[in-house]
Amino acid sequence: MTDETTLERGTVQQRLEAILMIADEPIGLVSLSAAVGAPVPAVRQALESLVADYDGADDGTPRGFELREVGGGWRMYVRADFDDLVADYIGGQAPAKLSQAALETLAVIAYKQPVTRSQVAAIRAVNVDSVVRTLLARGLITEQFADPETGAINYGTTGLLMQQLGINSLDELPPISPLLDDGADGFDDFV
Structure with missing residues:
Protein backbone atom coordinates (compact mmCIF):
# COMPACT_ATOMS: atom_id res chain seq x y z
CA MET A 1 0.00 0.00 0.00
CA THR A 2 2.07 2.87 -1.21
CA ASP A 3 -0.55 4.72 -3.15
CA GLU A 4 -0.86 8.49 -2.86
CA THR A 5 -3.71 8.34 -0.29
CA THR A 6 -1.75 6.04 2.02
CA LEU A 7 1.33 8.25 1.87
CA GLU A 8 -0.76 11.36 2.42
CA ARG A 9 -2.99 10.13 5.24
CA GLY A 10 -1.13 7.13 6.69
CA THR A 11 -2.17 3.52 7.02
CA VAL A 12 -5.39 2.52 8.75
CA GLN A 13 -3.30 1.56 11.80
CA GLN A 14 -1.53 4.92 11.88
CA ARG A 15 -4.81 6.81 11.55
CA LEU A 16 -6.35 4.70 14.32
CA GLU A 17 -3.39 5.38 16.59
CA ALA A 18 -3.71 9.11 15.98
CA ILE A 19 -7.41 9.10 16.89
CA LEU A 20 -7.04 6.73 19.86
CA MET A 21 -4.13 8.74 21.26
CA ILE A 22 -6.40 11.71 21.96
CA ALA A 23 -9.56 9.79 22.94
CA ASP A 24 -10.67 10.25 26.52
CA GLU A 25 -13.60 7.84 26.19
CA PRO A 26 -13.88 4.53 24.35
CA ILE A 27 -14.73 4.97 20.68
CA GLY A 28 -17.00 2.47 18.96
CA LEU A 29 -15.96 0.49 15.90
CA VAL A 30 -18.34 2.29 13.55
CA SER A 31 -17.21 5.71 14.82
CA LEU A 32 -13.56 4.72 14.38
CA SER A 33 -14.35 3.48 10.88
CA ALA A 34 -15.90 6.83 9.97
CA ALA A 35 -13.06 8.78 11.61
CA VAL A 36 -10.30 7.02 9.69
CA GLY A 37 -12.25 6.59 6.45
CA ALA A 38 -11.92 2.82 6.27
CA PRO A 39 -14.45 -0.04 6.19
CA VAL A 40 -15.39 -1.66 9.50
CA PRO A 41 -13.70 -5.03 8.69
CA ALA A 42 -10.42 -3.24 7.89
CA VAL A 43 -10.65 -1.24 11.12
CA ARG A 44 -11.41 -4.38 13.14
CA GLN A 45 -8.39 -6.12 11.61
CA ALA A 46 -6.15 -3.09 12.23
CA LEU A 47 -7.29 -2.91 15.88
CA GLU A 48 -6.51 -6.59 16.39
CA SER A 49 -3.08 -6.05 14.85
CA LEU A 50 -2.41 -3.06 17.11
CA VAL A 51 -3.47 -5.01 20.21
CA ALA A 52 -1.11 -7.84 19.27
CA ASP A 53 1.72 -5.39 18.54
CA TYR A 54 1.27 -3.52 21.83
CA ASP A 55 1.06 -6.82 23.74
CA GLY A 56 4.44 -7.90 22.34
CA ALA A 57 3.30 -10.51 19.81
CA ASP A 58 5.95 -12.29 17.72
CA ASP A 59 8.54 -12.16 20.52
CA GLY A 60 8.31 -8.38 20.81
CA THR A 61 8.36 -6.41 24.01
CA PRO A 62 4.98 -5.36 25.39
CA ARG A 63 4.52 -1.60 25.45
CA GLY A 64 3.82 0.42 28.59
CA PHE A 65 0.30 0.98 27.29
CA GLU A 66 -2.36 -1.26 25.84
CA LEU A 67 -5.38 -0.97 23.58
CA ARG A 68 -8.55 -2.30 25.19
CA GLU A 69 -12.13 -2.75 24.12
CA VAL A 70 -14.30 -1.48 26.98
CA GLY A 71 -17.79 -0.05 27.20
CA GLY A 72 -18.55 -0.85 23.58
CA GLY A 73 -15.51 1.00 22.27
CA TRP A 74 -11.73 1.13 22.05
CA ARG A 75 -9.30 3.21 24.07
CA MET A 76 -5.63 3.30 25.07
CA TYR A 77 -4.78 2.59 28.72
CA VAL A 78 -1.66 2.40 30.84
CA ARG A 79 -0.67 -1.25 31.15
CA ALA A 80 -1.63 -2.50 34.63
CA ASP A 81 2.01 -3.36 35.39
CA PHE A 82 2.77 0.37 35.36
CA ASP A 83 -0.18 1.67 37.40
CA ASP A 84 1.98 2.22 40.49
CA LEU A 85 4.67 4.01 38.49
CA VAL A 86 2.13 6.37 36.93
CA ALA A 87 0.40 6.95 40.28
CA ASP A 88 3.76 7.78 41.91
CA TYR A 89 4.63 10.14 39.08
CA ILE A 90 1.31 11.95 39.26
CA GLY A 91 1.40 12.04 43.05
CA GLY A 92 4.96 13.36 43.02
CA GLN A 93 4.13 16.31 40.84
Whole structure:
Protein backbone atom coordinates (compact mmCIF):
# COMPACT_ATOMS: atom_id res chain seq x y z
CA MET A 1 0.00 0.00 0.00
CA THR A 2 2.07 2.87 -1.21
CA ASP A 3 -0.55 4.72 -3.15
CA GLU A 4 -0.86 8.49 -2.86
CA THR A 5 -3.71 8.34 -0.29
CA THR A 6 -1.75 6.04 2.02
CA LEU A 7 1.33 8.25 1.87
CA GLU A 8 -0.76 11.36 2.42
CA ARG A 9 -2.99 10.13 5.24
CA GLY A 10 -1.13 7.13 6.69
CA THR A 11 -2.17 3.52 7.02
CA VAL A 12 -5.39 2.52 8.75
CA GLN A 13 -3.30 1.56 11.80
CA GLN A 14 -1.53 4.92 11.88
CA ARG A 15 -4.81 6.81 11.55
CA LEU A 16 -6.35 4.70 14.32
CA GLU A 17 -3.39 5.38 16.59
CA ALA A 18 -3.71 9.11 15.98
CA ILE A 19 -7.41 9.10 16.89
CA LEU A 20 -7.04 6.73 19.86
CA MET A 21 -4.13 8.74 21.26
CA ILE A 22 -6.40 11.71 21.96
CA ALA A 23 -9.56 9.79 22.94
CA ASP A 24 -10.67 10.25 26.52
CA GLU A 25 -13.60 7.84 26.19
CA PRO A 26 -13.88 4.53 24.35
CA ILE A 27 -14.73 4.97 20.68
CA GLY A 28 -17.00 2.47 18.96
CA LEU A 29 -15.96 0.49 15.90
CA VAL A 30 -18.34 2.29 13.55
CA SER A 31 -17.21 5.71 14.82
CA LEU A 32 -13.56 4.72 14.38
CA SER A 33 -14.35 3.48 10.88
CA ALA A 34 -15.90 6.83 9.97
CA ALA A 35 -13.06 8.78 11.61
CA VAL A 36 -10.30 7.02 9.69
CA GLY A 37 -12.25 6.59 6.45
CA ALA A 38 -11.92 2.82 6.27
CA PRO A 39 -14.45 -0.04 6.19
CA VAL A 40 -15.39 -1.66 9.50
CA PRO A 41 -13.70 -5.03 8.69
CA ALA A 42 -10.42 -3.24 7.89
CA VAL A 43 -10.65 -1.24 11.12
CA ARG A 44 -11.41 -4.38 13.14
CA GLN A 45 -8.39 -6.12 11.61
CA ALA A 46 -6.15 -3.09 12.23
CA LEU A 47 -7.29 -2.91 15.88
CA GLU A 48 -6.51 -6.59 16.39
CA SER A 49 -3.08 -6.05 14.85
CA LEU A 50 -2.41 -3.06 17.11
CA VAL A 51 -3.47 -5.01 20.21
CA ALA A 52 -1.11 -7.84 19.27
CA ASP A 53 1.72 -5.39 18.54
CA TYR A 54 1.27 -3.52 21.83
CA ASP A 55 1.06 -6.82 23.74
CA GLY A 56 4.44 -7.90 22.34
CA ALA A 57 3.30 -10.51 19.81
CA ASP A 58 5.95 -12.29 17.72
CA ASP A 59 8.54 -12.16 20.52
CA GLY A 60 8.31 -8.38 20.81
CA THR A 61 8.36 -6.41 24.01
CA PRO A 62 4.98 -5.36 25.39
CA ARG A 63 4.52 -1.60 25.45
CA GLY A 64 3.82 0.42 28.59
CA PHE A 65 0.30 0.98 27.29
CA GLU A 66 -2.36 -1.26 25.84
CA LEU A 67 -5.38 -0.97 23.58
CA ARG A 68 -8.55 -2.30 25.19
CA GLU A 69 -12.13 -2.75 24.12
CA VAL A 70 -14.30 -1.48 26.98
CA GLY A 71 -17.79 -0.05 27.20
CA GLY A 72 -18.55 -0.85 23.58
CA GLY A 73 -15.51 1.00 22.27
CA TRP A 74 -11.73 1.13 22.05
CA ARG A 75 -9.30 3.21 24.07
CA MET A 76 -5.63 3.30 25.07
CA TYR A 77 -4.78 2.59 28.72
CA VAL A 78 -1.66 2.40 30.84
CA ARG A 79 -0.67 -1.25 31.15
CA ALA A 80 -1.63 -2.50 34.63
CA ASP A 81 2.01 -3.36 35.39
CA PHE A 82 2.77 0.37 35.36
CA ASP A 83 -0.18 1.67 37.40
CA ASP A 84 1.98 2.22 40.49
CA LEU A 85 4.67 4.01 38.49
CA VAL A 86 2.13 6.37 36.93
CA ALA A 87 0.40 6.95 40.28
CA ASP A 88 3.76 7.78 41.91
CA TYR A 89 4.63 10.14 39.08
CA ILE A 90 1.31 11.95 39.26
CA GLY A 91 1.40 12.04 43.05
CA GLY A 92 4.96 13.36 43.02
CA GLN A 93 4.13 16.31 40.84
CA ALA A 94 4.25 19.69 42.51
CA PRO A 95 0.75 20.31 43.75
CA ALA A 96 -0.92 22.95 41.71
CA LYS A 97 -4.04 24.82 42.55
CA LEU A 98 -7.18 23.86 40.75
CA SER A 99 -8.87 26.40 38.53
CA GLN A 100 -12.37 27.61 39.34
CA ALA A 101 -13.69 25.45 36.49
CA ALA A 102 -11.94 22.38 37.92
CA LEU A 103 -13.28 23.06 41.42
CA GLU A 104 -16.82 23.44 40.10
CA THR A 105 -16.57 20.28 38.01
CA LEU A 106 -15.09 18.38 40.94
CA ALA A 107 -17.95 19.54 43.17
CA VAL A 108 -20.56 18.36 40.66
CA ILE A 109 -18.89 14.95 40.40
CA ALA A 110 -18.51 14.64 44.19
CA TYR A 111 -22.16 15.41 44.89
CA LYS A 112 -23.79 13.69 41.90
CA GLN A 113 -21.58 10.61 41.40
CA PRO A 114 -21.70 8.43 39.50
CA VAL A 115 -22.14 11.01 36.77
CA THR A 116 -21.23 11.19 33.08
CA ARG A 117 -19.25 13.99 31.51
CA SER A 118 -22.29 15.11 29.53
CA GLN A 119 -24.34 15.33 32.73
CA VAL A 120 -21.63 17.48 34.34
CA ALA A 121 -21.53 19.66 31.22
CA ALA A 122 -25.31 20.08 31.35
CA ILE A 123 -25.18 21.14 35.01
CA ARG A 124 -22.30 23.56 34.46
CA ALA A 125 -23.55 24.68 31.02
CA VAL A 126 -20.02 24.52 29.59
CA ASN A 127 -17.79 21.93 27.94
CA VAL A 128 -15.90 20.04 30.67
CA ASP A 129 -13.75 17.68 28.56
CA SER A 130 -10.36 19.20 29.37
CA VAL A 131 -11.26 19.75 33.03
CA VAL A 132 -12.29 16.09 33.40
CA ARG A 133 -8.98 15.01 31.81
CA THR A 134 -7.10 17.22 34.29
CA LEU A 135 -9.00 15.81 37.27
CA LEU A 136 -8.37 12.26 36.03
CA ALA A 137 -4.67 12.97 35.54
CA ARG A 138 -4.42 14.32 39.07
CA GLY A 139 -6.11 11.25 40.47
CA LEU A 140 -8.99 13.19 42.02
CA ILE A 141 -11.66 11.40 39.99
CA THR A 142 -11.82 8.00 38.37
CA GLU A 143 -13.77 6.16 35.71
CA GLN A 144 -16.22 3.96 37.58
CA PHE A 145 -18.07 2.15 34.80
CA ALA A 146 -19.45 2.53 31.30
CA ASP A 147 -23.20 2.84 30.85
CA PRO A 148 -24.32 -0.41 29.16
CA GLU A 149 -26.77 1.39 26.87
CA THR A 150 -24.82 4.48 25.81
CA GLY A 151 -21.21 3.53 26.55
CA ALA A 152 -20.79 6.83 28.42
CA ILE A 153 -18.19 6.68 31.16
CA ASN A 154 -19.46 7.44 34.66
CA TYR A 155 -17.08 9.26 36.95
CA GLY A 156 -16.68 9.36 40.70
CA THR A 157 -14.22 10.73 43.22
CA THR A 158 -11.19 8.88 44.57
CA GLY A 159 -9.72 8.24 47.97
CA LEU A 160 -7.06 10.82 47.14
CA LEU A 161 -9.73 13.53 46.97
CA MET A 162 -11.12 12.52 50.35
CA GLN A 163 -7.60 12.50 51.74
CA GLN A 164 -6.96 15.97 50.33
CA LEU A 165 -10.25 17.20 51.81
CA GLY A 166 -9.52 15.53 55.14
CA ILE A 167 -12.69 13.46 55.17
CA ASN A 168 -13.34 9.73 55.48
CA SER A 169 -16.55 9.53 53.51
CA LEU A 170 -18.57 11.51 51.02
CA ASP A 171 -21.26 11.69 53.70
CA GLU A 172 -19.00 14.22 55.43
CA LEU A 173 -19.30 16.70 52.56
CA PRO A 174 -21.23 19.78 53.64
CA PRO A 175 -24.74 20.29 52.30
CA ILE A 176 -24.68 21.80 48.81
CA SER A 177 -26.33 24.99 49.95
CA PRO A 178 -28.71 25.10 52.85
CA LEU A 179 -29.63 28.66 51.86
CA LEU A 180 -30.84 27.84 48.34
CA ASP A 181 -34.31 26.61 47.54
CA ASP A 182 -34.17 22.93 46.58
CA GLY A 183 -36.97 23.41 44.06
CA ALA A 184 -39.35 21.04 45.86
CA ASP A 185 -41.96 23.71 46.69
CA GLY A 186 -45.12 23.30 44.69
CA PHE A 187 -44.64 19.61 43.84
CA ASP A 188 -47.11 18.56 46.56
CA ASP A 189 -49.89 20.05 44.46
CA PHE A 190 -49.27 17.49 41.71
CA VAL A 191 -49.19 14.38 43.89
